[in-house]
Structures are given as C-alpha cells and as structure tokens.
Amino acid sequence: MLGPFNKEGIALNRDTNIATDLELDSLAVMDLLAAIEDEFDISVPLNILPDLETIGQMADAVEAIVQEKN
Amino acid sequence: MDLFDKFSPLIRDRDALFSDGGPVPTAICMDELVSQTVAIIDGRETILAGTNNYLGLTFDPRSVEAAEEALKAGGTGTTGSRNCNGTYSGHRTLEAKLAEFYGTQSAMVFSTGYQANLAMLSTLAGPKDYILIDADCHASIYDGCKLGNATVIRFRHNDPVDLEKRLRRLGDDCNKLIVVEGLYSMLGDIAPLDEFVAVKSRVPNSYILVDEAHSLGVMGETGRGAAQYFGVGDQVDFIVGTFSKSVGTIGGFCVSNHPEFEILRLVCRPYMFTASLPPSVVASATTALDIIRTTPNLRDKLWNNANRLYRGLSNAGFKLGAPVSPVVAVKVPSLEIAFAFWRSLVESGVYVNLMVPPATPQNWYLLRCSLCAAHTAEQIDTITGVFIKIAGEFGLLEESAGNGVNGKTVSINGTHPSVADAKRASRRRAGGAAAATG
Numbered sequence: 001m002l003g004p005f006n007k008e009g010i011a012l013n014r015d016t017n018i019a020t021d022l023e024l025d026s027l028a029v030m031d032l033l034a035a036i037e038d039e040f041d042i043s044v045p046l047n048i049l050p051d052l053e054t055i056g057q058m059a060d061a062v063e064a065i066v067q068e069k070n
Numbered sequence: 071m072d073l074f075d076k077f078s079p080l081i082r083d084r085d086a087l088f089s090d091g092g093p094v095p096t097a098i099c100m101d102e103l104v105s106q107t108v109a110i111i112d113g114r115e116t117i118l119a120g121t122n123n124y125l126g127l128t129f130d131p132r133s134v135e136a137a138e139e140a141l142k143a144g145g146t147g148t149t150g151s152r153n154c155n156g157t158y159s160g161h162r163t164l165e166a167k168l169a170e171f172y173g174t175q176s177a178m179v180f181s182t183g184y185q186a187n188l189a190m191l192s193t194l195a196g197p198k199d200y201i202l203i204d205a206d207c208h209a210s211i212y213d214g215c216k217l218g219n220a221t222v223i224r225f226r227h228n229d230p231v232d233l234e235k236r237l238r239r240l241g242d243d244c245n246k247l248i249v250v251e252g253l254y255s256m257l258g259d260i261a262p263l264d265e266f267v268a269v270k271s272r273v274p275n276s277y278i279l280v281d282e283a284h285s286l287g288v289m290g291e292t293g294r295g296a297a298q299y300f301g302v303g304d305q306v307d308f309i310v311g312t313f314s315k316s317v318g319t320i321g322g323f324c325v326s327n328h329p330e331f332e333i334l335r336l337v338c339r340p341y342m343f344t345a346s347l348p349p350s351v352v353a354s355a356t357t358a359l360d361i362i363r364t365t366p367n368l369r370d371k372l373w374n375n376a377n378r379l380y381r382g383l384s385n386a387g388f389k390l391g392a393p394v395s396p397v398v399a400v401k402v403p404s405l406e407i408a409f410a411f412w413r414s415l416v417e418s419g420v421y422v423n424l425m426v427p428p429a430t431p432q433n434w435y436l437l438r439c440s441l442c443a444a445h446t447a448e449q450i451d452t453i454t455g456v457f458i459k460i461a462g463e464f465g466l467l468e469e470s471a472g473n474g475v476n477g478k479t480v481s482i483n484g485t486h487p488s489v490a491d492a493k494r495a496s497r498r499r500a501g502g503a504a505a506a507t508g
Contacts, residue, residue, distance in 0.1 A: 027428055030205065030224055043239050046215070046222040 001039060002055070005032055014056030022055075040066055087409060093416045095409075095424040105129065106444045111421065119379075119439045119453050120423040122255075124288050124396050125368045126444030127318035127358050136357040137319075137350040144349030152179075153335065156346035164356045168323055171359050172294055172309060176331040179323050179352075181344050183283055183312025184210040186322030188217055189338035190279060190310055191249065195220035199245040202236060204228065204261070206254050206431050211281065217340075220247070227254075227431065230265040237273045246276040252285030252296025256430050256438070258397030260289075263297050267305040279308040286362075287316025288396055293362040293369060313355045316362060321347050321355055371443040372396055375450055379441060382454035387467040391436065399425070400437040400457065407464060408435035414460045420453050 002012060005024055010016070018024050024032065026049075033044045036058075042065045052058045074081075088094045093112065100109040106126040107118050127133055140160060150156030161179060168177035180186040191214025195201045199220045203211055206227040215222045223240070226232040237246055248270055250261045263280065270278045282295030290298030295311070297303040307328065313321035324334075335341060347355075362368070373396070380394040391399030402408045405426060412424040415437070425436040439453065461467045 025428060025433075027433070034205075034224065034226065037236070037239075041239065043221075043223055043236065046224055 016055045017053055093413050107442050114419055116419045116421050117449050118421050120421050122315035123442050124316040124372055126442045133354040133357045136353040140349040140353035147348045148346045152346045153342055160349050160352040164352050167356050167359050168325055172325040174325040175327045177325045180341055181347055183322035185340040186310050186324055187211050188214045189340040190324050191215050192218035193338045195247045200240050201247045203249045211249055228261055230269045234269045242274040248278040250280055252280055252282040255284045257391030257399045258395035259392035263300040264302050267302045277307040280306050282309055282311045286311045317355050317358045319351050319354045368443045375441045375445045378450045386458045396441045398439040402435050411460055418456045420456045
C-alpha cells in the first residue's frame, strides 16, 4: 500500500519515519490514511495523526482500530 | 538552543527566495488605494486581480456613509465581548438582517470569518460526535476541528459517494457533522451541494454545515451562495460566512433554523472571549447585505468578467484549476517558475495571489486571480495580455497549448456555471485524487 507513497523507493521497516524518511508532507499522510481506511474498511480519525511518526506506529494504530471493530 | 530553532529550515528557504530585494509575496504593501481595482504598489499603479472584493463594495458610497454615521454615533470600538457590554443595537440589527437575508430563524455574528469556523466546529460536535470534512476545506475549518473534541474524518474532495461510504462506516447511532465549502478558494471549484444534502438526508443523525465564504454574494439569485444556487438552502443545517469578501468589510457569521441555536452564544469560546465588531464595520456590513440582495446586476458583471478572463487565458493555452468561476487559478509547473512569474506580473502592474503547497490541493503551484464586478473589460484584457507576454518569456505556452480539459476546445456559454459543469468538475477532481492516492 505504501508503494505509491514511496517516491524514492527506500527500504521500509517498522522504524521508517513517515515524515523524515518517506518524506510525506501532512497532505500526503492524510491521503495515505484515506487509502488505509478504504483498504481495511475502517475509520481512521485525523486526531491520531500527531502520534504516528513511524510505519510501525501507524500499523499498530490500524491494527487496534480493526480489532475494536471486530 | 533557541525557541526559534524549529523555524530554521523555513528561515533558510525564505532567505534563499526573498533576499534579493525584489517583490515578496507575503510582504506586498499597498501604499494607496486608487479604487476597488487599482492600488499603488512600490510606486507603480497596479491592477488588483487577487483580492476577495468580488462585488467591489469596499468603496460603495452607501456602505461608507453608513459606517461614517455609526463611527460618529458609536465610537471607534465596543471595548467589550458580545456577552459583556459589546452588543450594540447595530449588532442586533445586523443579525436580524442576516436572518432575513438567508430566510433563517437565527443568526450569530462573529468578529471574523475565521472565528466563526473555529466557534462552530469546536462547539457543535462534542467528544462523542464526528466531523466529516472535505479534504480541501480551508485552514479555519481544520483549526476549528483541532480546537474541539470531536473525532475528525476526512473525505475525498467534492466526492459525495466517498462521503457516504465514510458516514456509513460510522454507523447510525452517532451525531455526524458534514462540513463543505460552497466555492473553494484555491481552484474556484464548486461543491455539488444537491448531492451532498441528498447523502445527508439518507444517513440518520447527520447534519451539514456549508461555508459560503467565497460564494456569498457571488452565487444564487439573491446572493445567498452555492446552497441557494443548487436550490437546497432549506436543507442545509448551518451556513457559515464572512463579511471580508463580497460584503467588503470584516466579520463572520452563522445562520441556522435549529430551534436551540441561540444557546451557542453561551458556549462558543471564539464568540465569548473576543471583542465584538466596531459599530462602523457592523453598519457597513448591514448596508452591503441589502445591496447584495437587491443588485443581481453586480453578480452578472462579476461572472461576465470571470468568463472574459477565463476564456482569454484558456484560449491562450494556460492550464486552469477548475471550470469558470470568479476564482481563476492558473497552474504553473514549479515553485521557481511560479515565483518568477508572479514577480513579473507585479512588476508589470498586475497583482494576483501566489499560492503554493501545503495551502494548495495536490501540491499545485498556482497564480490565483480573483475577479471583481468593478473590473473593466480593458483591465481584464490587460491582465490576460500580461499573462500571455510573461508566459511567452518563460516558454510556458508552447508545450501546454491545446492540452487537457482547459485547452483551446473549452467553450463557455452563458454567464453562470451550469450544475452539470460543477458536477463534471467535481468528478474529474475526485477521480484525479483517487488515482493519485489509490
């Protein structure tokens, strides 16, 4: 899913920083959230954005929302 | 270690771009206003094509006279908030005038449009409620969401299908406030409000707030805005707007038919903890609303001017942001070209707004023109001519002429946009966004 957002084609892992490594600006991060919402059929509030710095944190947040839903 | 360390990258960028002594986009100073459409900037007579003075009412003699009388009668300021000694009879008159203008039960006046959005968004939706905002909403809407405690979900720009999908995910048993704008200020694209209110009516416990900041006075038979244009004003729960664009002064408002609307005066912090508008501003806003309602001719002139500029620029091969509207946004390929182009415009006596990411959708670089009913055909043709001349110097038109939806094949009939145009545009934008993010 991160493919289209990984413009530089860098290696990704849990510690990859969304802003500094992937170089996503705030608008791109919000677009990524929209894509995640549709992929997993969940609602991801913008409110949690400030707490998500790495891919791992984002994955954990999505996992928690999916768990809560089921 | 310094508090300002965090601004270092921005300071570096600013100095790299702006330190050569040429015009700076954020530091333009109008030394003298010659008219609604002409100012002296750096000693140069300059056509203003970037203001939000859509109807040219800033110098209307009736508004000026009303302001002068109120200034003499009521003084330079109220020195109080609305709830403590800051409500004069003029504020009440203005609120009654707004309710009459919109045909609503209630109206609340704020000290700026920014504060109106801060107030409504932070207060209407509480901790258990949801706000669904169009992705391209104005900063004041994002900031209002931040000030409040609701959960905020973003939906794809001008895409009612995407909105409905996200509303359904939240379920029926919670309050959901949908927030859109009538006319978006960056590209000049119009929201398909008939489709949005239809979505709202299908999903239980949902409400819709429309920010008509750029459409008040500009759209609709009596100038109420985009909701009136689409014939859905009575299905919109809250309309927010500003006096700082077509009304020609400063201030903000919200109108509604909700039976308990008045309670907001006791809970909206951006309403309670700031000084009320000075009497002169209140008087000119009240007068301008009457002018807007009773002078459809101003809207016709504005749309004629918009058509003239749009046609001139699109025929020349410029890529424009949206179908014709009083905001005509010219896309340019990079920050460097945008900035140099903007400087050439200013140095040629044409002022427009330079708009860059993150303020713009999809990271576009824009030279944003805003039309005024008071522009003459000669001024519009001068603006068009200067754009073409500079684009020629930059070699921009050769590669883009005839390409894309805004190329030479576009034809514009009539002075107002058709509903079909607005819908086509919204689909195009929505499709583009989906392709970029899917």
